[in-house]
Amino acid sequence: MAIAWSQRYAARTRRIQSSVIRELLKFTTRPDVISFAGGLPAAELFPVQAFQRAASRVLQQSGPSALQYSITEGYLPLREWLCARYAQKGVSLSPDNILITTGSAQALYLCGKVFVNPGDAVLVESPTFLGALQAWNSFQARYLDVPIDDQGLQTAQVESALLGAPRFAYVLPTYQNPAGTTMPLARRQRLLEITARFQVPILEDDPYGELYYDQPPPPSLLSLDLQRLPHADIEQGSVIHTSTFSKILAPGLRLAWVIAPSEVIRHFVRAKQGIDLHTSSFVQQVVYEVIKDGFLREHLPRLRRAYRQRRDAMLAALTACMPPQVSWTQPQGGMFLWLRLPPTIDATDLLERAQQRNVAFVPGSAFYSRPTPEATHTLRLNFSNVDEAAIHTGIARLAEAINSYAPATLPA
């Protein structure tokens, strides 16, 4: 008799849902579609030749070690390189404070695995990164939502959320996904003060910090936390910080890192042993070979220039095309901006009309832990993976879709 699989899944499995975005991405692979939906870096900016040289050199010089099992913690020269890089920003680390992960998705997952019991609360921004919600749903997390505004997390509302005793506070302070907002220095400091008082750790997700288009962002929460401590000793710190090579080199590598006090890293390491033993040694050594001699000094300015032009193109197109009832954030970096519709237009309904016009975006509701009024009337636009001409065409089509609603739904 066949197995009744549906009766065999664990309780937590019922909370794991397929990503709305990934379903939508199937539509966006059609060649005639202009997609603002994905969160993809521009593939034409990947440094393919640098990877060719690096892969060849790694295999020639240390093929057997690059293809053999290695330690869970990650390739030591790569962790030392990260130490040197953070030292330039005033953050003093040892390799024991770093775990190399299979994408920063895995760093978020590890925080769930190590900290979240079923029913435990996690403080999140509202809206927040969909992938984090997906990862922690599988640990049966509850969410304490704190709204953001054009300056990111509204710190004035953090204290009441902390009364709910979250395991940690998850924050994207810089060029937030989905909203493109950035917390100014004062808010960052205020957040650290409040969470320290409640002794709640912060999980700082910083995938976009290097992608600034006007001026560098304020110091990271990790950096500000250490500045407050005697000897800036990370072992006394309260911030877990994750970042990634996905946005500054290429996401298909699945290579990222997480920084924390060494005690926390040891717990992450033990959990990761059971998940994938270690991140590909081959990928780690190739990336180290690409970056070790200062490659990013030239590559990052190239990325910033290209993405800045796309951001500017999108802001210009929105200004030119959108009716006055629509507003949006002004991202100073990263890959996204956030559009607010009149409360009479539902973003999911709008998506249908947009798709009829071969343009796609992600409705805001995907980024909220629970339904809210704002979720219905917002949407995320990605500008990193669309060239300037297509940005103009796509935004014009989107404006057309919005204007297709009866004038009554667009109050003057």
Add this chain to the structure above:
Amino acid sequence: MAIAWSQRYAARTRRIQSSVIRELLKFTTRPDVISFAGGLPAAELFPVQAFQRAASRVLQQSGPSALQYSITEGYLPLREWLCARYAQKGVSLSPDNILITTGSAQALYLCGKVFVNPGDAVLVESPTFLGALQAWNSFQARYLDVPIDDQGLQTAQVESALLGAPRFAYVLPTYQNPAGTTMPLARRQRLLEITARFQVPILEDDPYGELYYDQPPPPSLLSLDLQRLPHADIEQGSVIHTSTFSKILAPGLRLAWVIAPSEVIRHFVRAKQGIDLHTSSFVQQVVYEVIKDGFLREHLPRLRRAYRQRRDAMLAALTACMPPQVSWTQPQGGMFLWLRLPPTIDATDLLERAQQRNVAFVPGSAFYSRPTPEATHTLRLNFSNVDEAAIHTGIARLAEAINSYAPATLPA
């Protein structure tokens, strides 16, 4: 005030322990040590040049796609290649029956994630693969142990374990890790009959099946299960099957796969989205480029020849050096054999004496879900990653360590 991290870890975290083997491996990196402890393939047999050519070609021909985000399910041409390969063995699959994983460690982890509630039982062989126990400990699994003998899982004892209602039965039928044993055809069929009666799925772990040194192993449990079904339809099947490129190409890639009815794969995909989104697209495309034109037809015989010589060397050295109170398994493939000591010698104590003589192995106790008398007096020897001369020297040293016990502990 500093965060009291130790009070913040989730309940499950307390069950995640560091691997005994990984701690031991630190000792074995000393150049004067002969290590039978690891589970490493021979790095000198990795096809480094094939990887060089493949990496170069992939980056040249499809660099942007190899470095971009991709779908969780895995690179379609690679899944199609696996379909063709299994078809040669009479197993008919579609790509929807395959998920590419970040090592088969991840496939085992996904089974825990998708099927195991805290306190649920899993049927395991005793002894079994340590990594599986580690993965499922983190889901607070209980274990129903079924002993193995020289022919693998003792099917006569399976029925009483199934009364404990395990979520699945985890079996390594071919060249088992740690014991090197292989289930004959009759036992495989018997196991499928019994588990079908109880409607308990089987998780078949098959990392070593291609590494046979005498003749090919009996058909996999997956293959035998399908033979029993109308139209050999995997959608009606009860076996989840995992295998890997780690042992036939290189483990540092972290590239493996899991095969199951498509409904189960969909659950795995959703769980994997939260864990690492997808396995490195770069690694997947490079491996596909290496194997797509029949490379394994020449590479596998090379591996089999080299490992056969090492197995033979170890069996000969054991016969030549060991006192008569010591016995061992006769592996027909894979990377390990299993040594039984006289009940008066404790393997952990012996390890100390062996380390003094610069030789290492893993004590049997690492491979049991709970202490048993047998666990104390057994040990695992790896023969794949030591050359023949070192095998002779190392086994002689190990025999010397055993003979260092007072004659009274070695009864005639």
